[in-house]
Amino acid sequence: MQAQAAGRRDAYLMIAPITAFLLAMLAIPLAVDVIYSVSRVTFETIRAPAFIGLHNFLVVLRDQGFWSAMLFSFRFAVLTTLAQVAIGLFLAIFLAPLLAARPWLIAILMLPMMVAPALVGLMYRLILHEFVGVVPYYFYLFTNDSPSFLGPRNAFWTLVVIETLQWTPFALLILYSSYQSIPSDLREAAAIDGAGRWSTLIFVELPAMLATILLVIFIRFIDSFRVFDNVYVLTGAGAGGNTTTMSIYIYEAFFRRDDIGVAVAASLTLLVLSFVVLAGILRLSRRPA
Secondary structure, eight states: OHHHHHHHHHHHHHHHHHHHHHIIIIIHHHHHHHHHHTEEOOSTTTTSOEEOTTHHHHHHHHOHHHHHHHHHHHHHHHHHHHHHHHHHHHHHHHSHHHHHHOTTHHHHHTHHHHSOHHHHHHHHHHHHOTTTOHHHHHHHHHHSOOOOTTSTTTHHHHHHHHHHHHHHHHHHHHHHHHHHTSOHHHHHHHHHTTOOHHHHIIIIIHHHHHHHHHHHHHHHHHHHHTOOHHHHHHTTTOGGGTTOOHHHHHHIIIIISOOHHHHHHHHHHHHHHHHHHHHHHHHHHHSOO
């Protein structure tokens, strides 16, 4: 009994630092957010918030801009995630022999995601600018016309393409590592059974990579859903708010409208909705087949 008590005490002592860190970095800010979310607070009254109950949450839930931003972020995240994973998976399999022979090519392929998203947005803003951009110039030169890449009609798809170009290398790197880690015995056994290249890919290699593929989808969806930097630099909230992501909505409520309570309430609402979705996914994944 004394040995068990000593072991338990040692375990508590070992987890004490990380527990204190989590309390300081997560629990305390979350408690402050909860207080601000049920208060009327601006930069002038940030030290003396006035309690108003659930009013901020009602404002958020009744705001069409909040749901428009939610829909935009969801569509953007789904499309960019599917594109990145599909292209990354194709390149990981197609380029596997080349990358195995020349591993230094991986460093070159990773260059796009090494650039800060804000700088990527600034670069494409200059390239695609309607009056001084290189791409519109050549469109005018050869076709005497050019689409407005950052205009209301095309901004969404432009942002999807830019996000996909920058972060597909991430999916490529993870999926290529997973593809290379598949035991050669599986491929040899499939070949002995008479499986062709496509059959081996569909019935052997892809199932072996399934966990990694789902992980990449999860990571890229979260990252794309909370996108802020390059979208804000390229289009901001957009004409009529048509490119307002959730991050931009919260930013504008916080800094532009000086309505900190509404901004925090929106972020907590998003947090709760995320937990509900995640709980649903986990429940479905545990359901017996």
